Amino acid sequence: MTTSHDRVINFGAGPSALPVPVLEEAAKGLLNFSGTGIGIAEISHRSKEFTECINNLESLIRTQLGVPHTHSILFSQGGGSGQFSAVVMNMLARYRLLHPDVKPEKITMDYVVTGSWSKKAAEEARRLGGGQVNIAVNSREFSKDGKSFDNIPAHDAFKFSRDPALIYYCENETVDGVEFSHELSEPTSFPFHLLKQGSLAPLAADYSSSFMCRPIPRLADHAIIYAGAQKNIGPAGLTVIIVRQDCIVDVDAAAKLGAAPVPITFSYKTLEESKSLYNTPSVISIYMTALVLELMKEKGGLAYYEDLNRRKAGRIYGLLKDGEEKGVFKRKVKAGSESWMNVVFEVLGDDAEKRFLEGAEHLGMKGLKGHRSVGGRRPRFIVQRDHR
């Protein structure tokens, strides 16, 4: 059997490193899950044992994140990109039911664009149509060079519509290393106070790359929070969707009023009513994610991880600052907008990046290369690293 000694330090942004005890437990579960004599990849998603597993996952998320009972927790496949579409379709259906007579050209969807992923989400909303995409803010306009996603703009830059069907943001931008501050007094926090509908605002957040690394500010004021598991809490193949109940609507009734028909696996109502089992879920991804969250609970939950991740981020940004003063490194993101999760920087000097990567590889550190679209380095500091 492979031992953990053979393993490298994996900085990959997603799929990302998982705790070795979880992998060891899952290796056993592959042959025999929960004493059933059937492996986890082979067991019916409607079996008693798997039902316990998925219920337990729901409860672990609800308890650790403090999800109120106004919100359902749904599980799906298809990752963040699938939700780019599902969020739009469900929220346009909701808007249609609330306002049957408003024409599509009068319906707005506000997108906060602070990086590659929120930009892609806005493009998908534009593709799908059914409403007008309003870019509430585009952080490139506030960047050092006028073209980079390197900052979270100040609150007064955000221009929300009067009555949007959807307000969308990405809490942490994996490619660009930009993240909203969780201190609501900070100028780089999300401007919750500008939301006109308050706790019923149609606010959707992509938390894929920072899910469960620390508590979510103003969680209850979100209509939708979603996250692909593979960045932080499990294998690819599972998407967690936290939805406020008023956003779980009858999409077929909305279609009769003129909203676009929603593919059945994208309907939050179908997911809710089937307890996320309308189509066969990726059972192995759900099982492994539950193992990770069990371990996180044992360690002390999000309070523990918030502290740990704050210290990790402090340390690496401290080193980068020192390196910058010495002319070795250059940080890509403006102070106050830096991600705890994805640290994007350049290594300065001829051939320096290549040597840096080779040196890292020599020390058993992999996955440090930046995203091809922005370059630079991108070590990722994930919540599970502590379990190694």
Next chain:
Amino acid sequence: MTTSHDRVINFGAGPSALPVPVLEEAAKGLLNFSGTGIGIAEISHRSKEFTECINNLESLIRTQLGVPHTHSILFSQGGGSGQFSAVVMNMLARYRLLHPDVKPEKITMDYVVTGSWSKKAAEEARRLGGGQVNIAVNSREFSKDGKSFDNIPAHDAFKFSRDPALIYYCENETVDGVEFSHELSEPTSFPFHLLKQGSLAPLAADYSSSFMCRPIPRLADHAIIYAGAQKNIGPAGLTVIIVRQDCIVDVDAAAKLGAAPVPITFSYKTLEESKSLYNTPSVISIYMTALVLELMKEKGGLAYYEDLNRRKAGRIYGLLKDGEEKGVFKRKVKAGSESWMNVVFEVLGDDAEKRFLEGAEHLGMKGLKGHRSVGGRRPRFIVQRDHR
């Protein structure tokens, strides 16, 4: 470590049993995939090693099934239910591009309904709209009791439209135990000779529950063949889609002509252009499926499995026939329409089903209970059983 001795005989219809050597290999891969020092659930879907794995999976399917180069092999998430929608959306987009001026009420989609799954697929087509659903045949009308899915109707019962956007059938109905004969001279085969467009017919087949248990008749004459991996060749979380290239269309151009916008992860063109990596795939499901297909190749490929599965089906249906003569069993499906994969029967007599299940459980046989919607027993004979 759990050994294979602790394992039961799993007859579950899907997720289904997988070969123990695959599970043992995957258990190692969870900690260290292909000597990378990174586990398979943690490795980047864009890494060199995973690219090799997914390319290998494509090649294993292409070679063993004999998929011609007129057809692409795509990988997706979301299972059969996701494809209920994707098939309709992509084929309506194709029709729109071919016939820009035909109104939705004049567009037909022909559904062959022979069981619970094809019925569900037809319902999804009706939900999505954009064309009229024509039930080309409904096998219930030809059943013994006038209400059961217990047969494949004769060829003259099929009423196809003149120029449909889609012709849809489900090759094997998991719940009902009904399957098309693969002998094209048999009256219960699919009536390929009735397809007006010949090798360019818009013919889509759900092969989820019998994929790669034997060769696919007239594969090249299909527009789309899809299958969720979890019934036959791997864990849940992976859907294999074989698509003829003329059905990989620019869905955005079609939307401009009035077709419904297609969510980006459902667009075959997006899947094709991104080599099935537009969104992060379920890497572990792809990896394990490749391991299963490697093993199948070693065993002798589909010729071997066709022979094996023919013998298995012959044996069990022989026993059921004997049992029927003795008044012990009752077969649910008409002769000639029986599935090789899902054998649905009743155990006759007071309390007999309960005792049958208890006896089976005592012998370490699980997953024999029939689907709640049809009752009866449903042992499933899957291709991998041989590897135990």
